Amino acid sequence: MILRHVIEHMKHQHWTAIWIDLVIVILGVFIGTQVSNWNADRETRQKSVIFSARLMDDLRVEAWAYQYLIEYQKDVQANARRALDGFDGSHPLSDEQLVIAAYRATQYESQDRHRATYDELVSTGSIGLITDQKTRETAMMVYAITLIDQILQGGQQSEYRQIFRRTLPAQVQQALLEKCGDKILTPLDYTGIAHSLDYPCTLGLPEDSIRAAAQALRARQELVPALRLRFADVGTDLVNLLDSNTALVNNLREIAGRRK
Amino acid sequence: MILRRLTQSLKEQNWTAIVIEFILLVSGVFLGIQVSNWNADRETRQKSAVFTERLRYDLRAEAYGYRYLVAYNKEVLRSAVRTLDDLSGEAPLSDEQFVISAYRSTQYVFNDRFRTTYDELVSTGDVRLIADPEVRQAATTVFNSQVFDGIVKAGRDSEYRRLFRTSISHEIQHALLEHCGDRYFALFHEPLVDVLDYPCTLDAPADKIHAAASALRGNRQLAAALQLRFADIDTSLTDLQVNNQALFQGLMKVAGDKP
Numbered sequence: 001m002i003l004r005h006v007i008e009h010m011k012h013q014h015w016t017a018i019w020i021d022l023v024i025v026i027l028g029v030f031i032g033t034q035v036s037n038w039n040a041d042r043e044t045r046q047k048s049v050i051f052s053a054r055l056m057d058d059l060r061v062e063a064w065a066y067q068y069l070i071e072y073q074k075d076v077q078a079n080a081r082r083a084l085d086g087f088d089g090s091h092p093l094s095d096e097q098l099v100i101a102a103y104r105a106t107q108y109e110s111q112d113r114h115r116a117t118y119d120e121l122v123s124t125g126s127i128g129l130i131t132d133q134k135t136r137e138t139a140m141m142v143y144a145i146t147l148i149d150q151i152l153q154g155g156q157q158s159e160y161r162q163i164f165r166r167t168l169p170a171q172v173q174q175a176l177l178e179k180c181g182d183k184i185l186t187p188l189d190y191t192g193i194a195h196s197l198d199y200p201c202t203l204g205l206p207e208d209s210i211r212a213a214a215q216a217l218r219a220r221q222e223l224v225p226a227l228r229l230r231f232a233d234v235g236t237d238l239v240n241l242l243d244s245n246t247a248l249v250n251n252l253r254e255i256a257g258r259r260k
Numbered sequence: 261m262i263l264r265r266l267t268q269s270l271k272e273q274n275w276t277a278i279v280i281e282f283i284l285l286v287s288g289v290f291l292g293i294q295v296s297n298w299n300a301d302r303e304t305r306q307k308s309a310v311f312t313e314r315l316r317y318d319l320r321a322e323a324y325g326y327r328y329l330v331a332y333n334k335e336v337l338r339s340a341v342r343t344l345d346d347l348s349g350e351a352p353l354s355d356e357q358f359v360i361s362a363y364r365s366t367q368y369v370f371n372d373r374f375r376t377t378y379d380e381l382v383s384t385g386d387v388r389l390i391a392d393p394e395v396r397q398a399a400t401t402v403f404n405s406q407v408f409d410g411i412v413k414a415g416r417d418s419e420y421r422r423l424f425r426t427s428i429s430h431e432i433q434h435a436l437l438e439h440c441g442d443r444y445f446a447l448f449h450e451p452l453v454d455v456l457d458y459p460c461t462l463d464a465p466a467d468k469i470h471a472a473a474s475a476l477r478g479n480r481q482l483a484a485a486l487q488l489r490f491a492d493i494d495t496s497l498t499d500l501q502v503n504n505q506a507l508f509q510g511l512m513k514v515a516g517d518k519p
Contacts, residue, residue: 013280021281022288029292034299084430122383140376147370150416225426232425232433239437243444244370 048129051121055130055139056255058114061187062142063256065111066249068185068193069151070241072109073234075198076155079104080231087217087224095214096203099168102217103176104197105227106164108155111148114187118143138251145245151237158233160226167220172213175203308389311381315390315399316514318374322402323515324448325371326508328455329411330500332369332442333493335457339364340490347483355473356462359428362476363436364456365486366424368415371408378403398510407504411496418492420485427479432472435464 083101085091093101118139121127130136155161165173180201185192203210217223242249269277342361345351353361378399381387390396415421425433440460462469476482500508 025288033296137376229425
């Protein structure tokens with residue numbers, strides 16, 4: 001009896017309308033979800049454009065800084081070679097130029113890193129916002145590389161730097177810093193990175209104090225072996241900067257060549 | 261339309277219609293969500309395929325780097341043996357070949373790592389996109405292994421390297437770097453031989469080479485420091501070839517090479 005009622009009721013239903021309704025509901029839910037996704041995608045694309053531009057700005061500075069480091073290390077190496085030649089007498093230098101070359105061979109370049117955008121992207125798990133694979137990979141390589149810190153540490157902790165600094169009087173060191181120290185450059189100044197350390201200079205000190213400084217350096221027996229070590233280490237740094245990490249070097253050069 | 265009919269059915273207490281409308285609504289929402297999910301799954305599978313391919317490429321490069329590191333250290337070890345044999349008088353070398361061997365014994369390789377895809381997956385929490393457990397396992401192991409950094413650090417900070425570099429004139433050091441230094445091969449270059457231990461001459465004045473050889477031979481600490489370096493390289497090779505065999509084999513399997 002009940003079954004007959006149910007069958008009777010079922011017969012009275014508008015099955016075509018029911019199927020149409022079903023399709024409408026499915027489409028409605030699907031399209032609603034899709035619209036929501038499209039909206040989220042649109043917002044993601046907007047964020048992606050902003051973050052990509054910010055990251056590219058940072059990478060342009062990193063590319064410049066990498067090139068600056070190479071040129072700087074070349075200047076340090078040239079001065080180390082000059083000082084060694086001066087100490088062994090194969091290419092004698094004046095006392096003043098010997099002290100300057102010996103000073104510049106102690107120098108290292110400390111870089112400000114421009115990694116705020118990258119760190120923000122990584123810490124929020126949003127590195128995928130950078131849709132260009134090469135840009136993303138370059139950022140990951142340049143910010144993960146340990147070589148730059150190693151070069152910095154090598155310079156800071158070098159035995160030669162310590163010996164040099166212990167040997168010279170404070171006033172000579174002050175004059176070296178003021179007259180013959182690093183030129184301060186603004187980021188992206190590619191012209192300035194050539195010879196930012198190895199430029200003509202004089203100390204403006206009395207002759208006798210310069211002579212005394214040069215003699216003090218020449219008298220330190222452990223100075224030349226330590227400078228040889230520094231010379232070789234800077235050479236290794238340059239090889240590592242130029243010949244290792246080839247993918248990174250090429251990508252950075254490409255980024256440096258890109259116009260805003 | 262459904263709501264209007266549902267209201268109408270409720271007013272008329274047409275329970276069959278109510279039940280049908282209810283089932284219709286639930287099924288419709290369920291199927292709509294399913295279609296959305298299928299769509300999302302399809303996109304995830306596409307991403308998964310792309311990331312897996314990229315990670316496989318990186319692991320192939322890591323496998324090559326691993327083999328390069330083994331080949332390189334074997335050649336450093338060979339140079340160390342030659343230098344020690346000269347220092348002990350067992351197999352004397354010419355001054356030039358002695359200086360070259362002694363130099364090559366100081367060398368270490370700074371391997372490029374290929375970890376950008378893995379780091380990206382980890383930082384975005386998407387490691388699960390790599391469905392193949394072997395690929396995932398190989399990546400996790402190789403990118404978290406401390407063995408590579410340890411080998412680089414030991415080479416860079418070795419006492420022998422310091423002694424060598426403080427003893428030799430800069431002209432000879434420059435000539436060694438220029439003429440007898442590491443060869444740089446393109447990625448996947450084969451065969452992995454003569455990466456460091458290839459025939460070379462210094463192209464430097466004989467008296468400077470002689471002075472360099474004498475400075476080295478006359479340094480009493482050198483032989484002991486080189487023995488230490490020799491033993492350390494041997495340990496590194498054992499670490500690479502024996503102690504980390506699972507890592508190596510996992511890499512080779514993913515790379516499609518025979519270990």
